[in-house]
Amino acid sequence: MRKSPLVVVPALNEQATIFNVVTQAKNLGFDVLVVDDGSGDKTAEIASQAGAVVLRLKINLGVGGAMRCGFRYAINEGYDAVIQCDADGQHPTTHLKDLVEIWKTTATQLVIGSRFRDTRQSMEVKWHRRFAMRVLGLVASHACNTRITDSTSGFRLIAKPLLNEFAKSFPSHYLGDTFEANVVAGRAGYKVKEIAVPITERQAGKSSSSSAKSVILILRSMLVVIFGLHFNIAKFEQ
Ligand SMILES: Nc1nc2c(ncn2[C@@H]2O[C@H](COP(=O)(O)OP(=O)(O)OP(=O)(O)O)[C@@H](O)[C@H]2O)c(=O)[nH]1
Numbered sequence: 760m761r762k763s764p765l766v767v768v769p770a771l772n773e774q775a776t777i778f779n780v781v782t783q784a785k786n787l788g789f790d791v792l793v794v795d796d797g798s799g800d801k802t803a804e805i806a807s808q809a810g811a812v813v814l815r816l817k818i819n820l821g822v823g824g825a826m827r828c829g830f831r832y833a834i835n836e837g838y839d840a841v842i843q844c845d846a847d848g849q850h851p852t853t854h855l856k857d858l859v860e861i862w863k864t865t866a867t868q869l870v871i872g873s874r875f876r877d878t879r880q881s882m883e884v885k886w887h888r889r890f891a892m893r894v895l896g897l898v899a900s901h902a903c904n905t906r907i908t909d910s911t912s913g914f915r916l917i918a919k920p921l922l923n924e925f926a927k928s929f930p931s932h933y934l935g936d937t938f939e940a941n942v943v944a945g946r947a948g949y950k951v952k953e954i955a956v957p958i959t960e961r962q963a964g965k966s967s968s969s970s971a972k973s974v975i976l977i978l979r980s981m982l983v984v985i986f987g988l989h990f991n992i993a994k995f996e997q
């Protein structure tokens with residue numbers, strides 16, 4: 760029988776929230792892997808006390824690098840799918856099973872949890888960030904052949920055979936692991952779906968995103984996908 764997806768949590772200095780995230784996912788029956796690549800606080804120890812397997816990397820690889828590690832671990836351990844979930848409490852663990860349900864009922868390889876499909880319960884996003892996300896969403900929708908409203912979401916399920924491809928090559932730069940990866944998956948013919956998920960503000964700790972730098976990086980990402988300069992994966996074969 761197929762194992763439940765492995766919940767992979769990239770975490771950097773999230774000692775205030777990691778315990779709850781891990782225990783909530785474990786209580787729902789999921790195995791949890793926390794990838795910590797340079798926390799100066801007690802993130803790794805607390806995650807381990809909460810029952811997660813913890814990979815501590817010696818160098819900082821960023822979120823994408825941590826996820827690539829998680830994908831490889833999942834394949835080695837025989838999981839068919841991974842769910843990525845933030846360590847800061849932003850992502851509702853109560854919706855982990857919704858991602859699984861879509862994967863199981865629609866044979867989709869990428870299920871994205873969107874904060875923009877149902878805005879009633881989701882976090883406030885400033886208008887310029889929302890505008891940029893809308894443009895990225897349009898490009899991703901075109902590539903994935905389905906409506907994508909939140910192409911930078913880090914709450915998502917990735918299943919085989921896409922999981923095998925992402926384990927081989929997955930970028931670590933800003934937007935490479937989210938927006939570009941979605942476009943790459945769509946262009947290679949993998950089935951992508953998006954569902955509404957309430958995503959809140961981070962509960963504690965410090966954000967890794969900076970708005971000044973992100974404008975340049977959004978432009979960079981747009982050029983990368985327009986000119987097809989992104990990483991490549993094998994096409995989806997039924
Ligand atoms: N392993 C690892 N995890 C990271 C790194 N940078 C951020 N993370 C984790 O990746 C997740 C997403 O990062 P956030 O800083 O929350 O980014 P964000 O959700 O776009 O920004 P906020 O909305 O402000 O929270 C969190 O669980 C972070 O702890 C990193 O360099 N290495």
Ligand SMILES: [Mg+2]
Pocket residue numbers: 845847849961
């Ligand atoms: Mg966050």
